[in-house]
Amino acid sequence: KMVPLHTACLLLSLAPLLVLGVPPIWTQPEQVHLSYPGAPGSMAVTWTTFNETESKVEYGLLGGRLFEMIAKGGATLFVDSGKEKRKMYIHRVTLTDLKPAATYVYHCGSDEGWSEVFSFTALNDSTSFSPRFALYGDMGNENPQSLARLQKETQLGMYDAILHIGKPACHSLFQDNARIGDEFMRQIQSIAAYVPYMTCPGNHESTYNFSNYRNRFTMPGQTESLWYSWNLGSAHIISLSTEVYFYLDFGQELIFKQYEWLMKDLEEANKPENRAVRPWILTMGHRPMYCSDDDQDDCTQFDSYVRLGRSDTEPPAPGLEDLFYRYGVDVELWAHEHTYERLWPVYGDKVYNGSKEQPYVNPKAPVHIITGSAGCREKTDRFNPNPKEWSAFRSMDYGYTRMQVVNATHLYLEQVSDDQYGKVIDSIWVEKEKHGFSAWF
């Protein structure tokens, strides 16, 4: 019990030296973040050091003996492709056999340096669990309001997971020889070290073939975090890369690879025994199929690449709208536009309300939400003054979305405005007695 105290005193007495510009401790863990590997009772811890060290997580149940358990993993060397060829080690450790819904205290690092102490609650793997999410895209350091509120709400235990729908940082992770990436990852640590932080690639990550994105995150599956799926409560959640439709130089085959994977994954999720226990299928991807912003983005075009595919590839590349419709995807989450927009149930550019009075009760097509307004001050997108009839609600306020998958029939979504100090400016209940393709008719 005396040792931590000594260490604390030592650190305190060193503090003035650090301020005076003592070089960084190259073996000190930073940029700590969690992700859910997909297997019940597991959690992945990822962090960075600038020198090679061991990769260890010491952890224990809250209220139990501190750091009584230890898990080891490994590190991969990531050399940024910028001029300086900066080197960093990305450490990954997977904790297993965690008790569902139990809170753990942990730190990570090695005998050459440990992180601060963090805690997380292992996900409850029951299909009747009602998980709560915060979701957003395009969050950067320009608008600290959003970040501060999310930090506090996460630490208060309001969320079970975060869905970051592409484009971490308003700048790009690779910029300034990947120092922007470091800065962003440090900034989100106060959220991401406490709850699983689930991501998908956005357009800004494209430099050097998404290498900063692929190296820094640890998402389930074997696709370097590009596309994957996981389950929580009664939801099956699919994360995908819309970027494969735009950066053909990195390989047109990626469109087809992802499409094949999506089809298989949706097929599996739709097996009667699976859909019965996880009726909700949610997707998240960076660039929307629809939006009514006043720019020239893909989603403003009738023949959006994401929605309808590309005919200029050989062979032509299929889009995602038909695929998601055929497999009865319930809700599609997007970002990219720096605004919030909710759509009436839509398919093929047409509105398919459940009924005129209750459009989201037994909707006859997927529900789309675009939530990319977590803060890029310099670029506020404007709306087209004459939106199409599928546009239900729009806001240019900075903010983010909360979602709860309540049970097999009910899903709740609400939009928080930062400009209005946390006020909820929009909310809907999506209610479905039936899920799957047959629910549309």
Ligand SMILES: *[C@@H]1O[C@H](CO)[C@@H](O)[C@H](O)[C@H]1NC(C)=O
């Ligand atoms: C730690 O990394 C720095 C920067 O890459 C390097 O200059 C230094 O030699 C390394 N030290 C050790 C002990 O590896």
Ligand SMILES: *[C@@H]1O[C@H](CO)[C@@H](O)[C@H](O)[C@H]1NC(C)=O
């Ligand atoms: C998990 O969630 C379900 C549904 O809310 C609840 O009944 C169960 O007690 C929870 N499990 C634990 C270990 O708390």
Ligand SMILES: *[C@@H]1O[C@H](CO)[C@@H](O)[C@H](O)[C@H]1NC(C)=O
């Ligand atoms: C880009 O990265 C992806 C994913 O690792 C890979 O499949 C593809 O071949 C890469 N493309 C190029 C041009 O290096």
Ligand SMILES: *[C@@H]1O[C@H](CO)[C@@H](O)[C@H](O)[C@H]1NC(C)=O
């Ligand atoms: C869908 O429902 C909304 C809300 O009631 C309504 O304003 C809109 O006109 C409906 N659209 C169609 C095409 O029925």
Ligand SMILES: *[C@@H]1O[C@H](CO)[C@@H](O)[C@H](O)[C@H]1NC(C)=O
């Ligand atoms: C599902 O949740 C809704 C909203 O809380 C509630 O009204 C409904 O009774 C729940 N359904 C079941 C089967 O518990």
